[in-house]
Amino acid sequence: MLYQTKIAGLGKYVPENIVTNDDLSKLMDTNDAWIQERTGIKERRHIKKDDGNSTAIMGVKAAKIALERANVSKDDIDLIVFATLSPDYYFPGCGVQVQELLDIHTCPALDVRNQCSGFIYGLSVADQFIKTGMYKNVLLIGSENHSGGLDMSTRGRGVSVIFGDGAGAAVLTRSNHIGEGILSTHLHSQGKHALELALKGPSTMHWVPEIIEDQKSGKIEDIPYYPYMNGQFVFKNAVQRFSEVINEGLQHNGLEISDIDMLIPHQANLRISQFIQKKFKLSYDQVYNNIERYGNTTAASIPIALTEAWEEGKIKSGDKVVLAAFGSGFTWGSAIINW
Structure with missing residues (x-):
């Protein structure tokens, strides 16, 4: 069962x-x-x-x-x-x-x-x-x-x-109620673009002895200890994959864009969310954004936004809720929920 x-x-x-x-x-x-x-x-x-x-x-x-x-x-x-x-x-x-x-x-x-x-x-x-x-x-x-x-x-x-x-x-x-809750999830990755959004070090590719030596020699500034992002390339891929994986979830469940009551995208950049909203012709009431208050909180962004949308009464029983994310890896995915 x-x-x-x-x-x-x-x-x-x-x-x-x-x-x-x-x-x-x-x-x-x-x-x-x-x-x-x-x-x-x-x-x-x-x-x-x-x-x-x-x-x-x-x-x-x-x-x-x-x-x-x-x-x-x-x-x-x-x-x-x-x-x-x-x-x-x-x-x-x-x-x-x-x-x-x-x-x-x-x-x-x-x-x-x-x-x-x-x-x-x-x-x-x-x-x-x-x-x-x-x-x-x-x-x-x-x-x-x-x-x-x-x-x-x-x-x-x-x-x-x-x-x-x-x-x-x-x-x-x-x-035990058929049709309630998570209807489907859809996951993807494309590893060839992994280093377009990455933190290369410290890692086992540049491990403790090398780090200590870099510190001694003063070369520490040359080591990529901070995140790197190819912003324009990531943006271009994000808007494409967001659209694809949202449509994939809708089609899998026999739903139309008009069936979406609430879309909660990963809060990576407000411009990405606005692009998707415009492309899908969704109203402001159908897309929840809070990036202006919290920035990008990566794995926490969707659950924070989902919690706030529910707390504010913007998600009700029976609503079709769509979650979608794209990020480093590249990885992306969506979930279709019958609330």
Whole structure:
């Protein structure tokens, strides 16, 4: 017997520390108008060193809200799926940290490293486990601490102005009602463009002895320790893949664009969302964006936006909700949900 997977509870957490475009202009050669014109971002949240936050801890804060709203006990969680590109440690992953911080005696924990598409990839994984009956309740988290790894100078402004910190979580559970919940997920990748949006180091390609030697010799500036993005190339591919994977999901379920009640795209750049909205001829009420407040929070962006849209009453029972993401890898995906 195949079960349906429904979202039973949602939660989000963002640090209290607000970093405006004007704040960034004091660190690099930029200004509010330049950033808003290119990205639509007005501010983002950054962790402070003394605020007690980390990728795992923010995930736990979002998860506690989602669990309470789902009316699901932590002890009823059968699987934790944690999506991030910025784990607290190189290893172990954040999933086991969440298990410990939530005081769950034992359960499997799985970490997903698909960057901006991480939440949708994690959603697809959780959906398969629930559909087949292996697990009943899955805790899915997307969380990111970008701020500690950004080049906050003029040299890095093309990337550093975009990203923010935060976490979102969803409790997924079994439903016996046919046609309720997640209708389908659709995943893709194209690895030949992997280095167009990447963080090459530190890595096992340039490991501890080399890093130490670079520090001693003063060559540290030549090593790519900050993210690289070929912005125009990424934008061009993003708008193409967003369109394709949204249409793929709709066609798979016999739906039309007019059936979309709410589209929640990964919050990479407001210009990408606006392009898709215009192409699909969707109204502002049919597309949810919050990038102007949080920037790009990578694996956390969709669950944060989904939580806010639900909190604001913009998603109701029976609505057709479409999630879509594109990012490093290149990876992209969509999910079609009957709320």
